[in-house]
Amino acid sequence: DTEVTQTPKHLVMGMTNKKSLKCEQHMGHRAMYWYKQKAKKPPELMFVYSYEKLSINESVPSRFSPECPNSSLLNLHLHALQPEDSALYLCASSQGIQGPGVPYEQYFGPGTRLTVT
Protein backbone atom coordinates (compact mmCIF):
# COMPACT_ATOMS: atom_id res chain seq x y z
CA ASP A 1 0.00 0.00 0.00
CA THR A 2 1.67 3.22 -1.19
CA GLU A 3 -1.15 5.53 -0.17
CA VAL A 4 -0.96 8.87 1.56
CA THR A 5 -4.37 10.24 2.59
CA GLN A 6 -5.28 13.85 3.27
CA THR A 7 -8.36 15.39 4.83
CA PRO A 8 -10.31 17.45 4.09
CA LYS A 9 -10.25 17.52 0.28
CA HIS A 10 -11.52 21.08 0.22
CA LEU A 11 -11.50 23.77 2.90
CA VAL A 12 -12.86 27.31 2.88
CA MET A 13 -11.93 29.47 5.84
CA GLY A 14 -12.08 33.09 6.88
CA MET A 15 -9.02 35.05 7.88
CA THR A 16 -9.93 34.82 11.58
CA ASN A 17 -10.62 31.08 11.60
CA LYS A 18 -8.49 28.30 13.00
CA LYS A 19 -8.45 25.06 11.06
CA SER A 20 -6.23 22.02 10.61
CA LEU A 21 -5.18 19.85 7.70
CA LYS A 22 -4.51 16.19 8.32
CA CYS A 23 -2.23 13.71 6.57
CA GLU A 24 -1.83 10.00 7.24
CA GLN A 25 0.32 7.19 5.90
CA HIS A 26 0.63 3.53 6.92
CA MET A 27 3.73 2.58 4.94
CA GLY A 28 6.04 2.75 7.94
CA HIS A 29 7.70 5.84 6.52
CA ARG A 30 9.68 7.96 8.98
CA ALA A 31 9.82 11.21 6.99
CA MET A 32 6.82 13.38 6.18
CA TYR A 33 6.52 16.64 4.28
CA TRP A 34 4.21 19.57 3.66
CA TYR A 35 4.27 21.32 0.28
CA LYS A 36 2.31 24.32 -0.98
CA GLN A 37 1.32 24.57 -4.62
CA LYS A 38 -0.16 27.66 -6.22
CA ALA A 39 -2.07 27.41 -9.47
CA LYS A 40 0.12 26.58 -12.47
CA LYS A 41 3.24 26.53 -10.30
CA PRO A 42 5.38 23.65 -9.02
CA PRO A 43 5.11 22.51 -5.40
CA GLU A 44 7.23 24.36 -2.86
CA LEU A 45 8.52 22.68 0.27
CA MET A 46 7.26 24.06 3.58
CA PHE A 47 8.24 21.58 6.31
CA VAL A 48 10.02 18.25 6.73
CA TYR A 49 9.63 15.92 9.69
CA SER A 50 12.02 13.08 10.33
CA TYR A 51 11.31 10.57 13.09
CA GLU A 52 8.59 12.91 14.37
CA LYS A 53 11.00 15.83 14.75
CA LEU A 54 10.94 18.97 12.62
CA SER A 55 14.09 18.93 10.48
CA ILE A 56 13.36 21.61 7.87
CA ASN A 57 11.27 24.78 8.07
CA GLU A 58 11.55 26.72 4.83
CA SER A 59 11.01 30.08 6.54
CA VAL A 60 7.26 29.54 6.61
CA PRO A 61 5.16 32.23 8.39
CA SER A 62 4.10 31.33 11.92
CA ARG A 63 0.44 31.33 10.92
CA PHE A 64 1.25 27.81 9.64
CA SER A 65 2.07 25.44 12.49
CA PRO A 66 3.02 21.82 11.74
CA GLU A 67 2.64 18.96 14.15
CA CYS A 68 3.66 15.31 13.96
CA PRO A 69 1.86 13.46 16.80
CA ASN A 70 3.20 10.06 15.71
CA SER A 71 5.04 8.45 12.82
CA SER A 72 1.87 7.97 10.77
CA LEU A 73 0.23 11.35 11.23
CA LEU A 74 1.10 14.87 10.15
CA ASN A 75 -1.04 17.92 10.84
CA LEU A 76 -0.86 21.49 9.62
CA HIS A 77 -2.61 23.98 11.91
CA LEU A 78 -3.79 27.17 10.24
CA HIS A 79 -4.55 30.47 11.98
CA ALA A 80 -5.07 34.02 10.76
CA LEU A 81 -4.36 33.13 7.15
CA GLN A 82 -4.34 35.60 4.28
CA PRO A 83 -6.12 35.26 0.93
CA GLU A 84 -2.73 34.74 -0.75
CA ASP A 85 -2.38 31.53 1.28
CA SER A 86 -5.08 29.96 -0.89
CA ALA A 87 -3.44 27.01 -2.62
CA LEU A 88 -3.27 23.23 -2.88
CA TYR A 89 -1.51 21.82 0.17
CA LEU A 90 0.23 18.53 -0.48
CA CYS A 91 1.53 16.03 2.02
CA ALA A 92 4.21 13.49 1.16
CA SER A 93 6.14 10.75 2.90
CA SER A 94 9.31 8.76 2.33
CA GLN A 95 11.08 5.91 4.04
CA GLY A 96 13.68 8.24 5.50
CA ILE A 97 15.83 11.25 4.68
CA GLN A 98 19.38 10.20 5.31
CA GLY A 99 22.15 8.92 3.09
CA PRO A 100 23.33 10.16 -0.29
CA GLY A 101 23.14 6.68 -1.80
CA VAL A 102 19.62 5.93 -0.71
CA PRO A 103 16.89 6.99 -3.17
CA TYR A 104 14.01 7.40 -0.68
CA GLU A 105 11.25 8.00 -3.18
CA GLN A 106 8.57 10.46 -2.05
CA TYR A 107 4.90 9.51 -2.22
CA PHE A 108 2.30 12.26 -2.35
CA GLY A 109 -1.27 12.52 -1.14
CA PRO A 110 -4.15 13.98 -3.20
CA GLY A 111 -3.90 17.36 -1.50
CA THR A 112 -6.25 19.75 0.29
CA ARG A 113 -7.59 22.65 -1.77
CA LEU A 114 -7.61 25.63 0.63
CA THR A 115 -9.47 28.85 -0.04
CA VAL A 116 -9.07 31.77 2.35
CA THR A 117 -11.82 34.40 2.13
Add this chain to the structure above:
Amino acid sequence: KQEVTQIPAALSVPEGENLVLNCSFTDSAIYNLQWFRQDPGKGLTSLLLIQSSQREQTSGRLNASLDKSSGRSTLYIAASQPGDSATYLCAVRPGGGATNKLIFGTGTLLAVQP
Protein backbone atom coordinates in the same frame (compact mmCIF):
# COMPACT_ATOMS: atom_id res chain seq x y z
CA LYS B 1 21.13 27.82 -5.92
CA GLN B 2 19.67 24.85 -7.75
CA GLU B 3 17.19 25.76 -10.48
CA VAL B 4 15.16 23.27 -12.48
CA THR B 5 13.48 24.09 -15.78
CA GLN B 6 11.37 22.06 -18.14
CA ILE B 7 10.92 22.48 -21.86
CA PRO B 8 8.46 22.70 -23.48
CA ALA B 9 5.99 24.32 -21.09
CA ALA B 10 3.12 22.79 -23.05
CA LEU B 11 2.88 20.09 -25.70
CA SER B 12 0.01 18.77 -27.79
CA VAL B 13 0.42 15.57 -29.81
CA PRO B 14 -1.86 13.13 -31.63
CA GLU B 15 -2.51 9.77 -30.07
CA GLY B 16 0.11 7.12 -30.82
CA GLU B 17 3.02 9.50 -31.17
CA ASN B 18 6.27 9.00 -29.26
CA LEU B 19 7.38 12.08 -27.35
CA VAL B 20 10.19 13.46 -25.20
CA LEU B 21 9.94 15.82 -22.26
CA ASN B 22 13.03 17.67 -21.13
CA CYS B 23 14.30 18.67 -17.69
CA SER B 24 17.41 20.75 -16.99
CA PHE B 25 19.06 21.55 -13.67
CA THR B 26 21.85 24.02 -12.94
CA ASP B 27 23.83 22.16 -10.25
CA SER B 28 25.01 18.65 -11.11
CA ALA B 29 25.46 17.77 -7.42
CA ILE B 30 22.27 15.79 -6.99
CA TYR B 31 21.43 12.53 -5.24
CA ASN B 32 18.58 11.58 -7.54
CA LEU B 33 15.92 12.87 -9.90
CA GLN B 34 12.25 11.95 -9.80
CA TRP B 35 9.57 12.32 -12.49
CA PHE B 36 5.97 12.90 -11.43
CA ARG B 37 2.61 13.16 -13.12
CA GLN B 38 -0.09 15.52 -11.86
CA ASP B 39 -3.69 15.54 -13.06
CA PRO B 40 -5.60 18.84 -12.71
CA GLY B 41 -6.31 19.69 -9.06
CA LYS B 42 -4.83 16.39 -7.88
CA GLY B 43 -1.75 15.19 -6.06
CA LEU B 44 1.47 13.95 -7.60
CA THR B 45 2.00 10.41 -8.82
CA SER B 46 5.60 9.23 -8.86
CA LEU B 47 6.56 7.76 -12.23
CA LEU B 48 10.28 7.06 -12.09
CA LEU B 49 13.23 7.76 -9.82
CA ILE B 50 16.79 7.77 -11.15
CA GLN B 51 19.71 7.69 -8.76
CA SER B 52 22.70 9.88 -9.57
CA SER B 53 24.77 6.79 -10.42
CA GLN B 54 22.20 5.53 -12.96
CA ARG B 55 21.78 6.47 -16.60
CA GLU B 56 18.17 5.45 -17.12
CA GLN B 57 15.07 3.83 -15.67
CA THR B 58 12.14 2.20 -17.46
CA SER B 59 8.57 1.52 -16.47
CA GLY B 60 6.17 0.27 -19.11
CA ARG B 61 5.93 2.88 -21.88
CA LEU B 62 8.06 5.34 -19.91
CA ASN B 63 11.81 5.69 -20.06
CA ALA B 64 13.74 8.32 -18.16
CA SER B 65 17.39 9.12 -18.75
CA LEU B 66 19.84 11.14 -16.70
CA ASP B 67 23.03 12.92 -17.78
CA LYS B 68 24.20 14.40 -14.51
CA SER B 69 27.32 16.06 -15.91
CA SER B 70 25.32 18.10 -18.40
CA GLY B 71 22.44 18.71 -15.99
CA ARG B 72 19.77 17.05 -18.13
CA SER B 73 17.07 14.43 -17.89
CA THR B 74 14.53 13.31 -20.46
CA LEU B 75 11.26 11.44 -20.08
CA TYR B 76 10.37 9.40 -23.15
CA ILE B 77 6.74 8.32 -23.56
CA ALA B 78 6.12 5.69 -26.20
CA ALA B 79 2.86 5.30 -28.09
CA SER B 80 1.09 8.13 -26.27
CA GLN B 81 -2.55 7.77 -25.22
CA PRO B 82 -5.21 10.34 -24.27
CA GLY B 83 -4.94 9.05 -20.69
CA ASP B 84 -1.36 10.33 -20.63
CA SER B 85 -2.68 13.91 -20.69
CA ALA B 86 -1.45 15.61 -17.50
CA THR B 87 1.27 17.90 -16.20
CA TYR B 88 4.65 16.21 -15.90
CA LEU B 89 7.06 17.48 -13.26
CA CYS B 90 10.67 16.59 -12.68
CA ALA B 91 12.30 17.15 -9.30
CA VAL B 92 15.88 16.88 -8.13
CA ARG B 93 17.14 16.01 -4.69
CA PRO B 94 20.16 18.28 -4.14
CA GLY B 95 23.32 16.68 -2.81
CA GLY B 96 25.55 17.89 -0.02
CA GLY B 97 23.52 17.03 3.05
CA ALA B 98 21.23 14.59 4.79
CA THR B 99 18.04 15.98 3.43
CA ASN B 100 15.29 14.74 1.17
CA LYS B 101 14.30 18.19 -0.07
CA LEU B 102 13.00 18.13 -3.63
CA ILE B 103 13.31 21.05 -6.00
CA PHE B 104 10.69 20.92 -8.71
CA GLY B 105 10.80 22.03 -12.30
CA THR B 106 8.23 24.29 -13.88
CA GLY B 107 6.33 21.39 -15.47
CA THR B 108 5.22 20.39 -18.97
CA LEU B 109 1.49 20.31 -19.69
CA LEU B 110 0.87 17.42 -22.08
CA ALA B 111 -2.30 16.99 -24.13
CA VAL B 112 -2.69 13.83 -26.20
CA GLN B 113 -5.42 14.25 -28.80
CA PRO B 114 -7.56 11.21 -29.67
